[in-house]
Amino acid sequence: MGLFSLPVVKIGSVSMDGTEPVFILGPCVIESEDFIWGVAEKLGAMAQQHGWRWVFKASYDKANRSAISSYRGLGCEAGCKLLAQIGAKLGVPVTTDVHTVEEAKQAAEHIDLLQIPAFLCRQTDLIVAAGETGRTVNVKKGQFMAPWDVKNIADKLVASGCQNFMFTERGTTFGYNNLVADMRSLYWMRELGYRAVMDATHSVQRPGGLGTATGGDGKLAPVLARAAVATGCDGVFMETHPDPAKAFSDGPNQIPLSQIAEVVETLRKIHGLVRDIS
Known part of the structure; x- marks a missing residue:
């Protein structure tokens, strides 16, 4: 168990x-049914070959896109049902982000791990709504928050009856259109008694850096992931895509699917x- x-x-x-x-x-967003099945099955084959502990992820709705014209996704009901089908076939838990109280309740009917953006x-x-569903909850620590401030979020989850939860580090705002990942955050959140995950791909974002889209330094995602695991964390979140340059969302940050097993x-x-x- 280590230090804690x-x-x-x-x-x-x-x-x-x-x-x-x-x-x-998994990929950032469900681009189509054929696309998401293809990525999931390739990841599933890798996981089975190597014996990974893993969770498949994809968003049914990218609610915080930079521009009004940006692709959003399939929507909550269709997206969650599709993810549940994938999870059942591959025998793997699935996760997606929820944005409203109503979505948390709806997604909980199909999703194992509810993610709070x-x-x-x-x-x-x-x-509270996510905590009351009985599902496990993963809260992404805001770019504006100190690591020790997650205790207030934990208190809300515990008050709602949720004991299965974790926090994910995804970088801290560092000037305009830039993030910095502070590996001390992982230590401090674990020191408080919480499981900590490193989001390697969102931590290399350059929010709004392309004007109407978010840029990023995807080649650095594996670097941050290595540093996080060496620091001490309980999991790593990484988005992956067969061709990041053609991704509908967050392409600059995603790791090519062909490289993910090695990473x-x-x-x-x-x-x-x-x-x-x-």
């Missing part, structure tokens, strides 16, 4: 217990080296 005695967090059939990192993997991490009604296996090796001291 942390609770085991259950995500469907997957346990986040510190003995193996949990990988949250960083911009909404202080929205009490949304946090994950490297992270597993690092975790094995530092597990007993992190």
Whole structure:
């Protein structure tokens, strides 16, 4: 368990217990039914071959796009049902982000891990609604928050009856159109008694950096992931796409699908080296 005695967090059939990192993997958004099945099946084959603990992710709605003309997704009902079908076929938990109280309740009928977006991490009604569903909750720490401030979010979740939750680091605002990832955040959130995940791909965003879209430095995502695992974390969130240059959303930040197995296996090796001291 390392330096801290942390609770085991259950995500469907997957346990986040510190003995193996949990990988949250998938494309940014559901671009089409054929597309999402193709990515999921390729990831599933990799996971089976290597024995990963993993969760499949994709958004049914990108509600915070830079421009009004940007692609959003399939919508809550259709997207969540599709993700549930994928999860059932591959035997893997699934996750997606929710944006309203109503969406949290609707998604909970199909989704194992409800994700609270960083911009909404202080929205009490949304946090409580997600916690009351009985599903596991992953809260992205806002770009504007200190690591120790997640305790207030944890208190809201516990008050709503939720014991299975985690926090995800995804960078902190660093001037205009830029983020910086502070690895100390992972240590401090775990020191408070919470499981901590590193979002390697969103941490390399340049929010709004392309004017009507978000830019980023995707080639640095594996670098930050390696640093996070060496620092000590319980999981790594990474978005991946067969051709990031053609992605409907967050293309500049995503890791090419052809590279993801090598990245994950490297992270597993690092975790094995530092597990007993992190």
